[in-house]
Amino acid sequence: MSSQSEKADLLKKLHHRGRMLILPNIWDAAGASLLETLGYPAVATASAAISHAHGFEDGEHIPFDMLLSIVAQVVKAVNVPVTVDLETGYALDRATLKSNIRRLIAAGVAGINIEDTDLRTRELVPVNEQVEKLKLIRKVAEQENTRMFINARTDSFLLKNDMSQEERLAVAIERGKAYIDAGADGIYPIFAKEESAIKALVAALKVPLNVLAMPGTPDLDALQRLGVARVSFGPNVHKAMLATMRTMLQDVIKSTSHFPVTGYPATS
């Protein structure tokens, strides 16, 4: 069993090996074990999936303690590094953010996503505010004598407003650079999907770029060719599973044939 810092180092390496890191985000320990069994070298959570699974809206409505208890079990379930979607940090002040980061490190988390939306206004937080947040997270990890892969998400492509695609790209690059200076290990411009934008982001930002796979994004081979380091799926695996479950349970009144008692799929 590797230490938290060894896992953080491995997670970082997986972003720099020249082969795209594919992270179909999961929401519980069983999903994490499944990914590890299938050979995925790291595991990422999706906050929207964890929240929705337990009846909460995304946007930090799930209590941090509940999120942490689920995340801790995810980490325990696998040997590969685990990176956690932390939304904006589940904290309205620096003391709470510090505490949350410390508790995630103590749970063995190797990396986090941290995003720059203001959840109250659904606008981008001022860039200097996010820079201070990233610096604080980096400092907490240093104080704990640990490494942690900080994937800084910038939401310029995500938010609903009247910005053009060109403006969104410019903001993502500007923020990406600022976040790298503040200590980010990777940049995640979620909802960037045009090939030209992805190409420009890879060229402008000298750290691993994370793309969300969604309708309209280039396929995985194309993303690899564009130099994307990491591809995420957000809550889409969870949505696909619930859609499948819906179909199964619509049929169950008629038949039990969907449910063989053959044990859980092997996960070790």
Add this chain to the structure above:
Amino acid sequence: MSSQSEKADLLKKLHHRGRMLILPNIWDAAGASLLETLGYPAVATASAAISHAHGFEDGEHIPFDMLLSIVAQVVKAVNVPVTVDLETGYALDRATLKSNIRRLIAAGVAGINIEDTDLRTRELVPVNEQVEKLKLIRKVAEQENTRMFINARTDSFLLKNDMSQEERLAVAIERGKAYIDAGADGIYPIFAKEESAIKALVAALKVPLNVLAMPGTPDLDALQRLGVARVSFGPNVHKAMLATMRTMLQDVIKSTSHFPVTGYPATS
């Protein structure tokens, strides 16, 4: 929104309406919402599924607090009655059992499954011990001025030992009668699957009979004709979902086409 006791009354009625209550057991709030949306009139949890989802072995290895937080969200997610698989009660003493039952009632749980396996020895607990447990649960509900549908599971067909099918049936009937006298509202002889055994159980026990759907059990129409009041799926929906997820994630390296970003299936 109905009260906990109104939901317990409804859950009881659903066992006595002459149409089999079909409960594809779920493990989180999202699954509960899905069932309600599809028209299921009640929701049941599966302890094995909740445990496995979060990296715990079945058999009360998940902390009761974590189970309760998940169950509380299941109850909040739906208006239909929720019945919880409580294994043996997550308690080694009467005070803890009392506390657990009170907390489940406070969370709005309408019914429970309680089983007669000794988790340490994997043998049946002495019948009088289980009778005392059932009486205690009934008394706690009365003290709280609430109703609660107690589905008493007897594990004579489940446990691995050298008993014949005839002996297992005799034990299930003997225990079923004792549990009814102690206050059980329904009897759940898990792993009873032969038509003749199910018929004998329905005839001998004057409360609703719960059957686990598994390979070898009569189909749902046949169970209905036999007079079965309730059919459960245990962890089999969860197993089917993980098997599906395994197939999806094996393919994901090649394609993202399984994961349309089309929102969560409607659950309201």
